[in-house]
Amino acid sequence: MTAHDGPQGLEAQFEQWRQYVLRRRELQAVDADELEDHLRGSVDELVAAGLSPDEAFLVAVKRMGSLDDLSREFAREHSERLWKQLVLTGDSGSPVGGTRSVRDLWVMLGCAAGAVVSVKVPALFGLSFADDGSFYARNFTLFALPWLAAYLAWRRGARRTVIAALAVLFVLGAVAANAYPLADDSQSVVVTSVHLPIALWLVVGLAYVADDWRSSRRRMDFIRFTGEWFIYLVLMALGGGVLSAFLFNTFAAIGIVPEAFVSQWLLPGGAAAAVVVAGWLVEAKQSVVENIAPVLTRLFTPLFTAALLAFLVAVVWTSHGIDVEREALLLFDLLLVVVLGLLLYSLSARDPLAPPGPFDKLQLALVVSALAIDVLVLLEITGRITDEYGGTPNRAAALGENVILLVNLAWSAWLLLSFIRRRTPFAALERWQTGYLPVYAAWAWIVVLVFPPLFSFA
Amino acid sequence: MKVAKDLVAASATPMVLGILAEGESYGYAILRRINELSGGELDWTEGLLYPLLHRLERLGHLESSWQAVAGERKRKYYRITDRGLAELAEQRRQWDTVVGALKEIWHDRAPLTVHPLEGLA
Secondary structure (H helix, E strand, C coil), X not given: CCCCCHHHHHHHHHHHHHHHHHCCCCXXXXXXXXXHHHHHHHHHHHHHCCCCHHHHHHHHHHXXXXXXXXXXXXXXXXXXXXXXXXXXXXXXXXXXHHHHHHHHHHHHHHHHHHHHHHHHHHHHCCCCCCCCHHHHHHHHHHHHHHHHHHHHHHHHCCCHHHHHHHHHHHHHHHHHHHCCCCCXXXXXXXXXXXXXXXXXXXXXXXXXXXXXXXXXXXXXXHHHHHHHHHHHHHHHHHHHXXXXXXXXXXXXXXXXXXXXXXXXXXXHHHHHHHHHHHHXXXXXXXXXXXXXXXXXXXXXXXXXXXXXXXXXXHHHHHCCCCCCCCCHHHHHHHHHHHHHHXXXXXXXXXXXXXXXXHHHHHHHHHHHHHHHHHHHHHHHHHHHHHHCCCCCHHHHHXXXXXXXXXXXXXXXXXXXXHHHCCCCCHHHHHHHHHHHHHHHHHHHHHHHHCHHHHCCCC | CCCCHHHHHHHHHHHHHHHXXXXXXXXXXHHHHHHHHCXXXXXXXXXXXXXXXXXXXXXXXXXXXXEECCCCCEEEEEEECHHHHHHHHHHHHHHHHHHHHHHHHXXXXXXXXXXXCHHHC
């Protein structure tokens, strides 16, 4: 007789077995109950036949066969379980998970309501969407993102120092957006409206990684979160558009035109709430279905590579210089952002231990062709930026971004190459990308805080 | 001798419905009963039985309820419904046809498997 024998040891073994069963998505708590009863029946019979409880348990588990086979058979009957896993109130079978996700739902609803109220607060001070467009353009991220950050900080159980840092950064953002005397038609307003969201989104990132902000894995999770959040937001925007159209047209059909309601309440309130709800959805459905951003990346990496290579060939073939118009630098910045996004989201879904494959080579081709195009653009532009356009905030910001992205992609290309030649592990590339996140944050804050006075609020 | 997998699968539904027509029962007891009836020749796994029970429940042939047994233990009992009885009658007609036809064919032949050499005598 071993120490495991006896009723208590047996109960512990049943509990362990149950946890093991519940890890299968195909098997739910009620199935575990039913199978456990089966296992107990089997054990009882074997004990009655003279086996010790320990032996009986082992034999009974062995008789049941492998859990793989079992869950495959269950999956055939319950294929819906592999699809709908997102339940608003969690698994009713497990009380602990249930209360946790119910509380989660309420906190999320509170934060979403807070975001809706924040959008409408300025209206109390006489600021309307129609007349103070520039105020709303500068501040729109300040209405919703603090609430998303609050929800994430709550979920992560952030420490006080982190919460204080978050609060300080959001206040700093509000100061940057509103304290400088920027004219409504100045370039600086546009530059601030573009860069403040980036800076604040990375503050949300700080809330996301609040439990372990130095960890490269957590930062990668934030990159994944960003992609999925964006996709949910786009989907909700589509749904919201359909809802508003129906609301507008059905009411218009009976002679009531709800234009003010739709444009003053439904759209701004819905957008602010959607920011928080999208964050909650990503958190709630982690690992429920395959993440979408990496799938899109897989689809579009070959297509973008082909497009960029075709463009390069065309430039060389026609020996036509790239025509650098006013918006050109911005266009090529966006190109680099897209390439970086494609790189990031394939990194995020890659098994770090897998050996280099054809897709990695394809990515190297993508990054190198984007770099080649960007170098051409920079050569074209360096002459002009100093004399023709001079130092406007637009130009300086776009150029700064270009340099930051260029450095990132150049080093990524180098790391990809050494990974393909098996000189460095894949993790080096991942660490480089996650370590680079503070650089974007620093630049966005510099543009928002330092640029307006530097360019004398032009 | 083991009964082939396909045959086990094909006969599973009438077997379960037939056992439950005798009275309500639960998974482990159903498996024991099948074992008993076939003298241990029918190799049923839990992966066959429980998904089948869930499917028959979904189709309305069975209904189930959780009952407490021996203290805190809960057990899921299955009961056949009227629909299930109708289905059982239909399955039975089909099986009778198949079995009847096979019997006709094999009517005056000695079983092939046991002693093939004796057949020559």
